[in-house]
Amino acid sequence: xxxxLVDDHPIxxxxxxxxxxxxxxxxxxxxxxDLEQAIQSAGDGNAPDLVLLDLGLPGCAGIEALTxxxxxxxxxxxxxxxxxxxxxxxxxxxxxxxxxxxxKTHTPPLIAVxxxxxxxxxxxxxx
Numbered sequence: 107x108x109x110x111l112v113d114d115h116p117i118x119x120x121x122x123x124x125x126x127x128x129x130x131x132x133x134x135x136x137x138x139x140d141l142e143q144a145i146q147s148a149g150d151g152n153a154p155d156l157v158l159l160d161l162g163l164p165g166c167a168g169i170e171a172l173t174x175x176x177x178x179x180x181x182x183x184x185x186x187x188x189x190x191x192x193x194x195x196x197x198x199x200x201x202x203x204x205x206x207x208x209x210k211t212h213t214p215p216l217i218a219v220x221x222x223x224x225x226x227x228x229x230x231x232x233x
Contacts, residue, residue, distance in 0.1 A: 107133040107225070110154035112144040112175075113187065114164055118210070122158050122187065125217045130156075130225070140164050141171050145178045156225060157184045158208075161199070168195075169202050176203040185224050196231055206230035 109126045113119050119137050126135055136154065138144035141163050148154055157179075163171050172186060185206035186199040196207045206224040208217055209232060220230040 108152060108154040109133050110136045110138060110144060110148060110157045112138045112157060113160040114139045121214065125214045126221065129218045129221045141166050141174060144175060148179045148182065153179045153182050155183065157182050158187050159184050161186055161188045169198050172199060172202050172204055183224055185220065200229065200231065
């Protein structure tokens with residue numbers, strides 16, 4: 107499995123990377139700090155199976171990051187990771203093609219649950 111973490115904050119990259127390594131033993135974990143880097147990283151003919159995508163990336167606002175990534179790599183399952191916890195943001199992300207939505211206030215065990223649900227083909231939205 108190939109997992110791509112897209113966030114511009116090193117601490118978030120580290121935590122999400124640790125959770126992903128724990129959930130997907132032996133997975134290839136790649137990191138991108140902005141949308142352009144993420145699209146290029148995924149464009150080498152080996153698109154990631156799972157993408158954890160922050161919606162607050164430099165140079166793009168909100169759902170724009172998800173829409174652009176999905177347009178470039180529709181085969182990848184994308185989990186939005188965001189500081190926004192309102193229902194409108196969650197619904198908008200799912201409508202735009204996200205397979206899950208994880209608020210940054212989730213604990214690592216809860217993030218792990220979300221990643222497993224999405225990796226198994228389900229959709230994860232917090233209660």
